[in-house]
Amino acid sequence: MQANRWHRYVSRLWLGGVFLFFYLPLMFLVVFSFNSTRQDSQFTGFSLRWYQALGQDTRLVEGFLLSLNVALLSATLATVLATLAAYALIRFGAFKGRSLFNAMLSSPLVMPEVIIGLSLLLLFVGMERWVGWPGRGATTIVLGHALLGMAYATVVIQSRLKEMDRSIEEAALDLGCRPYQVFFLVTLPNISQALVAAWLLTFTLSFDDVVISEFLSGPGVTTLPQVIFSYARRGVNPSIYAAATLLMAVVSLAVVLYGVHTSRQMRREAYRPLD
Amino acid sequence: MRRGRWIVLGVPWFWLLLFFAVPFFILLRISVTDMGEQLNPFAPLVDVQAGHFSLRLKFSSYVSLLLDPDSGWGQTLYIESYLLSLRYAFLTTCLCLFFGYPFAYFLARSPSSIRPLLLLMVMLPFWTSFLLRVYAWKGLLDDAGLINNLLMLVGLIDEPIQMLYNDISMLVGMTYVYLPFMVLPLYANLVKLDLRLLEAAQDLGATPWKTFWLITVPMSRAGIVAGSILVFIPCLGEFVIPSLLGGAENIMIGRVVWDEMFSSNNWPRASALSIVLILGVVIPLAWFNQRLARKVEEESK
Numbered sequence: 001m002q003a004n005r006w007h008r009y010v011s012r013l014w015l016g017g018v019f020l021f022f023y024l025p026l027m028f029l030v031v032f033s034f035n036s037t038r039q040d041s042q043f044t045g046f047s048l049r050w051y052q053a054l055g056q057d058t059r060l061v062e063g064f065l066l067s068l069n070v071a072l073l074s075a076t077l078a079t080v081l082a083t084l085a086a087y088a089l090i091r092f093g094a095f096k097g098r099s100l101f102n103a104m105l106s107s108p109l110v111m112p113e114v115i116i117g118l119s120l121l122l123l124f125v126g127m128e129r130w131v132g133w134p135g136r137g138a139t140t141i142v143l144g145h146a147l148l149g150m151a152y153a154t155v156v157i158q159s160r161l162k163e164m165d166r167s168i169e170e171a172a173l174d175l176g177c178r179p180y181q182v183f184f185l186v187t188l189p190n191i192s193q194a195l196v197a198a199w200l201l202t203f204t205l206s207f208d209d210v211v212i213s214e215f216l217s218g219p220g221v222t223t224l225p226q227v228i229f230s231y232a233r234r235g236v237n238p239s240i241y242a243a244a245t246l247l248m249a250v251v252s253l254a255v256v257l258y259g260v261h262t263s264r265q266m267r268r269e270a271y272r273p274l275d
Numbered sequence: 276m277r278r279g280r281w282i283v284l285g286v287p288w289f290w291l292l293l294f295f296a297v298p299f300f301i302l303l304r305i306s307v308t309d310m311g312e313q314l315n316p317f318a319p320l321v322d323v324q325a326g327h328f329s330l331r332l333k334f335s336s337y338v339s340l341l342l343d344p345d346s347g348w349g350q351t352l353y354i355e356s357y358l359l360s361l362r363y364a365f366l367t368t369c370l371c372l373f374f375g376y377p378f379a380y381f382l383a384r385s386p387s388s389i390r391p392l393l394l395l396m397v398m399l400p401f402w403t404s405f406l407l408r409v410y411a412w413k414g415l416l417d418d419a420g421l422i423n424n425l426l427m428l429v430g431l432i433d434e435p436i437q438m439l440y441n442d443i444s445m446l447v448g449m450t451y452v453y454l455p456f457m458v459l460p461l462y463a464n465l466v467k468l469d470l471r472l473l474e475a476a477q478d479l480g481a482t483p484w485k486t487f488w489l490i491t492v493p494m495s496r497a498g499i500v501a502g503s504i505l506v507f508i509p510c511l512g513e514f515v516i517p518s519l520l521g522g523a524e525n526i527m528i529g530r531v532v533w534d535e536m537f538s539s540n541n542w543p544r545a546s547a548l549s550i551v552l553i554l555g556v557v558i559p560l561a562w563f564n565q566r567l568a569r570k571v572e573e574e575s576k
Contacts, residue, residue, distance in 0.1 A: 007483075011381040015393070018378045021451065022400055025411035028421070029403075032414065040414035041421075085287040095284065104291040110504060110561050112512020114529040115549045118536060119298035122546070126301055126317060147294045150287075179279050208405050211514050211529075225406055232410045232519055244407040251402040255395065 033241035063227035075203035078149030117215030136218035149202030160194030306546035309333035336547035364510035371457040379461035440522035457502040464498025
């Protein structure tokens with residue numbers, strides 16, 4: 001009994017301590033986005049000036065729009081590719097070159113981003129020389145992010161595909177569906193939750209990435225993280241704190257709404273009469 | 276069926292070959308290219324003169340990593356920054372394991388009613404800009420910042436200690452960013468642990484401490500290795516944290532690669548640095564991880 005209470009005490013302390021560590025910088029960002037001066041060590045008074053400055057900062061706004069576009073495209077591309085790859089890995093058994101395929105697929109997970117960025121940059125420079133496409137810019141960033149995102153997305157989709165009941169696919173085949181119909185009408189709807197999760201994951205990866213973008217962007221093309229990175233290196237700019245606070249507000253709201261939605265759905269299902 | 280299968284396999288194969296395998300070979304090729312006087316990184320590797328083929332490989336990029344013309348073998352900036360990067364990656368991994376293991380353990384043992392909420396709270400910070408979360412530490416660790424003020428208020432220190440632009444800020448920043456990468460695989464592993472084994476150990480007279488070290492830790496070693504690799508390798512090539520929180524002397528290998536590429540325009544050397552990193556660290560660790568995962572899988576059967 002004594003040991004149990006001790007365990008509970010340490011457990012709470014440790015969980016609380018690490019969560020404090022996780023959230024301390026976020027609290028800092030929120031508080032100092034309302035600071036009245038540029039100082040980032042002392043709170044001098046409440047003001048909304050950095051939120052006003054935010055809308056007028058064209059670099060931040062343009063960077064935001066570009067990042068949004070890049071993230072939408074690369075997440076979609078990565079999810080499509082990852083779905084195909086995961087399907088091949090789970091459903092095709094031991095096809096030729098499977099281990100090489102698997103190794104290439106998962107390597108970006110354990111490769112320092114600097115190396116991914118550098119090697120892709122060399123490829124794109126070479127390609128531009130030989131086939132004249134693509135010049136460095138938004139396209140190359142999308143391709144780079146999609147390569148990284150695909151590795152993560154495959155992990156998510158693969159684990160869902162593995163759990164999925166194969167017999168419904170077989171039933172559809174027995175009932176006369178063509179294989180592609182089975183894929184689109186049975187398999188995809190069954191793993192749709194994993195597809196959404198994978199898409200969201202790669203979207204955030206892309207939206208937050210700075211290293212690959214720094215290597216692959218061209219003149220005049222700067223994503224939001226790149227703008228923030230250059231501001232951060234130059235010194236304090238509380239406008240970016242304001243941007244972060246807004247982002248946090250949006251994310252928290254989305255999470256709360258999602259939580260309410262799922263709990264309501266679960267309750268509805270629990271009360272549904274058995275038929 | 277045939278054609279569908281061909282598309283499903285062919286598209287990702289093509290993508291991976293083009294954007295993963297080919298870039299690796301270009302990296303390898305440029306690392307041994309003699310750029311010549313035109314500074315052409317794609318200068319031909321094979322010379323054809325009067326029907327004779329001769330290879331034009333240049334290994335000086337690799338040699339220059341090891342040999343400094345002034346101070347001799349092993350005294351180069353490159354070796355120094357490799358060692359520094361390894362040191363930071365190692366220390367960060369240890370710190371993440373130290374704070375992350377008990378955290379993941381308590382998380383896995385927490386009441387199942389609040390567990391989803393706690394897990395969500397671990398992942399929530401991911402959705403805010405990683406750059407800004409790192410940048411915030413600059414304000415927190417400042418001489419006049421919150422942490423120094425707090426420590427002085429409590430009376431632990433009399434005057435602010437320098438925590439920014441040195442080992443402290445680097446390790447705090449890296450531990451902060453990579454701790455979730457340690458926690459999540461460990462949690463996934465620990466939550467599956469068969470509690471009956473712990474009960475059995477206790478029934479047979481083991482103390483909780485002994486049970487933990489003899490059963491929980493060995494059973495979770497796949498999680499420990501997976502988490503450590505997910506922390507160690509990205510730390511090694513870290514680029515952003517040293518430029519925001521590091522001092523002038525905290526130059527890690529990622530930054531050196533960047534400088535060789537864009538400041539010195541020495542593409543072969545930047546490539547050689549990356550190749551050494553891949554062959555020397557990334558591949559051995561990935562191989563080790565895979566072998567261990569297979570072994571654990573076999574044992575569990």
